[in-house]
Amino acid sequence: MTATTDGLHPDASELRLARVLAALGDEGRLATVRALARLGESDCTRLQADAGLEMSRSTFSHHQKVLREAGILHARVQGSQRILTLRRAELQARFPGLLDAVLDSPA
Amino acid sequence: MTATTDGLHPDASELRLARVLAALGDEGRLATVRALARLGESDCTRLQADAGLEMSRSTFSHHQKVLREAGILHARVQGSQRILTLRRAELQARFPGLLDAVLDSPA
DNA sequence: CCCCTTGTTCGATAATCTTCGATGTGTTCG
DNA sequence: CGAACACATCGAAGATTATCGAACAAGGGG
Numbered sequence: 001m002t003a004t005t006d007g008l009h010p011d012a013s014e015l016r017l018a019r020v021l022a023a024l025g026d027e028g029r030l031a032t033v034r035a036l037a038r039l040g041e042s043d044c045t046r047l048q049a050d051a052g053l054e055m056s057r058s059t060f061s062h063h064q065k066v067l068r069e070a071g072i073l074h075a076r077v078q079g080s081q082r083i084l085t086l087r088r089a090e091l092q093a094r095f096p097g098l099l100d101a102v103l104d105s106p107a
Numbered sequence: 108m109t110a111t112t113d114g115l116h117p118d119a120s121e122l123r124l125a126r127v128l129a130a131l132g133d134e135g136r137l138a139t140v141r142a143l144a145r146l147g148e149s150d151c152t153r154l155q156a157d158a159g160l161e162m163s164r165s166t167f168s169h170h171q172k173v174l175r176e177a178g179i180l181h182a183r184v185q186g187s188q189r190i191l192t193l194r195r196a197e198l199q200a201r202f203p204g205l206l207d208a209v210l211d212s213p214a
Numbered sequence: 215c216c217c218c219t220t221g222t223t224c225g226a227t228a229a230t231c232t233t234c235g236a237t238g239t240g241t242t243c244g
Numbered sequence: 245c246g247a248a249c250a251c252a253t254c255g256a257a258g259a260t261t262a263t264c265g266a267a268c269a270a271g272g273g274g
Contacts, residue, residue, distance in 0.1 A: 017209070018132055025127075025131070045219090057221070058266095077270095082220080101207075105201070106124070165236090170232090188249090
C-alpha cells in the first residue's frame with residue numbers, strides 16, 4: 001500500500017482533475033512536463049535548461065512546486081539536488097490516457 | 108475547406124494545447140464541459156443549470172466565452188438563444204484522446 | 215573550514231482571473 | 245408596440261498567480 005503521504009506529494013487518490021489540468025495549462029509548465037518525459041528524470045537545473053525556460057531560478061522553483069502539488073511530478077532528494085520524475089503510473093491509474101494524450105499532442 | 112473564421116471560434120488548426128488545458132482547469136468550466144457532453148447540445152441557461160453552477164448569468168457567460176475562445180465548444184445562434192456544442196471532432200483531430208480522457212476521468 | 219552549487223522560501227509588485235450588477239441588444243410573444 | 249426572455253458586454257472590486265531578487269539551508273569540494 002505504501003500510502004506515504006510525505007507532505008510534499010498528494011496521495012494518488014487525492015489527485016484532482018481540474019488542478020492537474022490547470023497545472024498543465026501553462027506553456028512553461030507544459031514544456032517542463034514534456035522535457036521531463038523525454039529525459040525520464042532530471043534535476044531542476046537541467047530540466048529548466050532542457051525545457052528552454054528563461055526565467056529566474058526562483059520562478060522555476062515555483063512552477064515545479066505547482067506541478068508537484070498537482071501530483072504531476074515527484075521530487076526526491078539526492079545529495080544537494082532534487083531529482084524530478086513524472087508520476088506516470090499514478091496519473092495513468094487515475095486519469096487514464098490523459099498524460100499520454102498531452103504528451104502526444106502538438107505543442 | 109470551409110475555413111470559416113467567424114471571429115468567435117478559433118480555427119481548428121489554431122487550437123493551443125496550453126490554452127485548452129487552462130480552460131479545462133477550472134471546476135466550473137470542467138462541469139460545464141461534462142454536462143455538455145451528456146446533453147449533446149444545449150442552450151446556456153439549461154447548461155448552467157445542468158452543470159449545477161450557482162453563479163450569475165454574466166459569470167457563466169464569461170466562462171462559456173473562455174471555453175469557446177479556447178476552441179472547446181461551439182456556439183450557434185438559434186432565435187434568441189445560443190446553442191452550445193462540444194467541438195469533439197476538431198479536438199480529437201488535433202489532440203487525440205485528450206477530451207475523451209478528460210470526460211472519462213473521475214470528477 | 216570556506217566557498218560554490220543547488221534549490222527553497224519570503225516579500226513585493228505587476229499581471230491576470232473571477233465575480234458581480236448594470237446596461238445593452240436582439241428575439242419572441244401577447 | 246411593449247413586456248419578457250436570452251445572452252453579451254462593460255466597468256469595478258477582489259482574489260489569485262507570475263515574477264523577481266534577496267536571503268536562507270544543505271551538500272560537496274578544496
